[in-house]
Every structure is written in C-alpha cells, then in structure tokens.
Amino acid sequence: MTATLLSGKELAAAIRAEIAVKAAELSAVGVRPRLAVVYATADESAAWYVRLIAKTAEKVGVGCEIVDLGPDASERDVRYKLSSLSLDQRVHGIILQTPLPHGVRMQDVALAIAFEKDVDGANPLSLGRLVSGLPAFAPTTAEAVVRLLDHHHVELTGRRVAVVGRSAVVGKPVAHLLLNQNATVTVCHSRTKDLAEVTSSAEVVVAAVGKAGLITADHVAPGAVVVDVGTIPTESGGMVGDVEAEGVAAKAGALTPVPGGVGPVTTALLLQHTVQAASR
Numbered sequence: 009m010t011a012t013l014l015s016g017k018e019l020a021a022a023i024r025a026e027i028a029v030k031a032a033e034l035s036a037v038g039v040r041p042r043l044a045v046v047y048a049t050a051d052e053s054a055a056w057y058v059r060l061i062a063k064t065a066e067k068v069g070v071g072c073e074i075v076d077l078g079p080d081a082s083e084r085d086v087r088y089k090l091s092s093l094s095l096d097q098r099v100h101g102i103i104l105q106t107p108l109p110h111g112v113r114m115q116d117v118a119l120a121i122a123f124e125k126d127v128d129g130a131n132p133l134s135l136g137r138l139v140s141g142l143p144a145f146a147p148t149t150a151e152a153v154v155r156l157l158d159h160h161h162v163e164l165t166g167r168r169v170a171v172v173g174r175s176a177v178v179g180k181p182v183a184h185l186l187l188n189q190n191a192t193v194t195v196c197h198s199r200t201k202d203l204a205e206v207t208s209s210a211e212v213v214v215a216a217v218g219k220a221g222l223i224t225a226d227h228v229a230p231g232a233v234v235v236d237v238g239t240i241p242t243e244s245g246g247m248v249g250d251v252e253a254e255g256v257a258a259k260a261g262a263l264t265p266v267p268g269g270v271g272p273v274t275t276a277l278l279l280q281h282t283v284q285a286a287s288r
C-alpha cells in the first residue's frame with residue numbers, strides 16, 4: 009500500500025483567495041489589515057516561518073511588521089513590546105513566535121497580547137475560551153490540522169486519535185479541537201511509556217514534536233491517517249517532519265507531506281484571523 013498524500017496547498021490557496029477579497033474590501037474603506045510578528049529566538053524553524061508570513065502577507069494585501077527582539081530578550085522586554093503593539097491602533101493581529109528565550113514563559117507574556125488581536129490563540133484567555141467552547145481565535149497550527157482533515161473528508165467522530173506532543177502552541181489545543189469534533193483523543197509526550205504501542209492503536213496520529221523521523225512505520229497501524237506537524241530545517245536548506253515519510257507512507261492509508269501539508273494552511277489561517285480581527 010502507498011499512502012494518499014493529503015496536500016495542504018489547495019486549501020491554503022482557497023483561504024488566501026478569500027483573504028485577498030476581504031483585505032481589498034477593507035482597504036476600500038480605509039482599513040489596511042496589519043499583523044505584527046514578534047520573535048526572540050535564533051531557532052531556524054521560527055525564522056523560516058517569519059519569512060514565509062511576510063511573503064504571504066504581501067501577496068494577499070495584509071501589512072506585516074516584523075519585530076526581532078533577539079534571543080536574549082527578557083520577560084519584561086517581550087511583555088513591553090506586546091503591550092505597546094496591543095495599544096497600537098494600526099495593528100490588528102499579533103503573533104509571538106515560539107520558542108521563547110530561556111526563562112521566559114508563554115503563559116506569562118501572552119497575557120499582554122490584547123484578546124481581540126490574539127490571532128494565534130496564545131493568551132490564556134483565548135485558550136480557556138476555546139476549551140470552554142466560547143468564540144476565540146484558535147492557535148493556527150491546531151486549527152490547520154483539523155481544517156486539513158476536514159478538507160480531505162477524514163471523519164473524526166468516534167475515531168481514536170493519538171496526538172504526540174503537548175505544547176500550548178500545538179499539542180494541547182489540537183487535542184481540544186479534535187475532542188470538539190467528537191474524536192477519542194490520547195495525548196502523548198516525552199514521558200509516555202511505549203509510544204509505539206499507543207500510536208499504533210490509533211486510527212489517526214498527529215505528530216507535533218520537532219524531532220525528525222521520530223514516528224516510524226512501527227508507530228502506525230496499517231491504513232491509519234498520519235498528520236505531520238513537525239517542521240525541522242535540514243542542513244541542505246530543506247525541511248523535514250516528525251514522520252519518517254518513506255517507511256510510514258508504505259504502511260499508512262494517508263499522510264500529510266512536509267513541506268506542503270499543515271504548514272501552508274497554518275500561514276493562511278494566521279492571515280485570515282488578522283483580516284477577521286481587522287473587520288471588527
């Protein structure tokens with residue numbers, strides 16, 4: 009068997025087309041949607057994403073402001089910047105990239121992102137509302153996973169899903185969104201004993217770890233749907249995921265590619281949230 013590739017490119021293009029229309033409508037009434045991208049890390053995956061956001065924003069008519077605080081920024085530096093962007097009338101959306109400098113915790117600084125500008129769902133208020141079933145922007149990667157599965161008609165109701173990774177940016181919110189879709193969700197992490205046993209009893213596996221090739225054919229059931237969230241830059245300038253694609257594709261029923269899977273949908277949703285924030 010060879011797994012069907014679940015591309016994110018078509019869905020991302022459809023979302024971008026919607027954004028371009030909305031952004032033009034807003035410009036016509038004098039509002040230029042604007043996103044601020046804040047980062048304080050030397051992480052290559054984050055740098056890659058920042059460049060991609062800037063490039064895509066320009067294509068769809070969303071303004072983009074990049075703020076590099078440097079990898080040695082303090083909690084106070086990060087919080088101050090987020091507070092001033094929250095007060096800045098020209099800015100409609102704010103994303104703070106992870107990872108953060110050593111000792112700076114997302115849950116502390118993200119409180120400084122105004123709720124209505126929290127387009128990547130980082131503020132504990134957004135996360136709490138999401139879990140409670142109230143309207144809020146979801147973390148875009150988590151939303152991208154669910155949108156991509158829906159786009160490819162993967163049924164989630166009653167399905168056993170294993171999520172690998174429990175970060176506040178991906179693992180935890182995606183587990184909640186999947187729960188909202190009536191999946192039966194198991195969340196795995198670095199302390200999980202016998203990861204392969206847990207994941208190979210799932211019908212859908214979502215890998216969000218950041219370790220190249222961690223998920224092998226031994227980790228997946230024959231015919232399973234595998235979503236690869238990992239984006240690990242390679243030395244040759246490319247990008248690989250958490251899934252050992254060749255081996256897994258020979259056993260799974262469907263697999264999201266890296267690049268070209270979850271990533272483009274994530275970027276498109278971030279800009280869509282920004283346009284939604286600007287239209288309020």
Ligand SMILES: NC(=O)C1=CN([C@@H]2O[C@H](COP(=O)(O)OP(=O)(O)OC[C@H]3O[C@@H](n4cnc5c(N)ncnc54)[C@H](OP(=O)(O)O)[C@@H]3O)[C@@H](O)[C@H]2O)C=CC1
Nearest residue numbers: 053149173174175178197198216217218237238239271274
């Ligand atoms: N495609 C996209 O749009 C996006 C991609 N990413 C990518 O996704 C990946 C994950 O990102 P993020 O969640 O921020 O990363 P974090 O480093 O914050 O979290 C990684 C998670 O993986 C768990 N983990 C680590 N090692 C293992 C292991 N051997 N077995 C099982 N679980 C393990 C950790 O467990 P513990 O909690 O116990 O430490 C942790 O929960 C990265 O490659 C990142 O670049 C991120 C956002 C968007």
Ligand SMILES: Nc1nc(=O)c2c([nH]1)NC[C@@H]1CN(c3ccc(C(=O)N[C@@H](CCC(=O)O)C(=O)O)cc3)C=[N+]21
Nearest residue numbers: 053054057104105106107149239267268269271272274
């Ligand atoms: N708060 C926060 N939220 C994030 O969502 C977040 C973050 N921090 N920190 C860094 C990671 C990394 N990340 C990527 C998203 C999309 C692509 C992406 O679209 N990649 C293209 C690559 C296209 C190309 O080759 O240029 C693809 O997968 O096809 C990559 C990486 C989001 N992250």
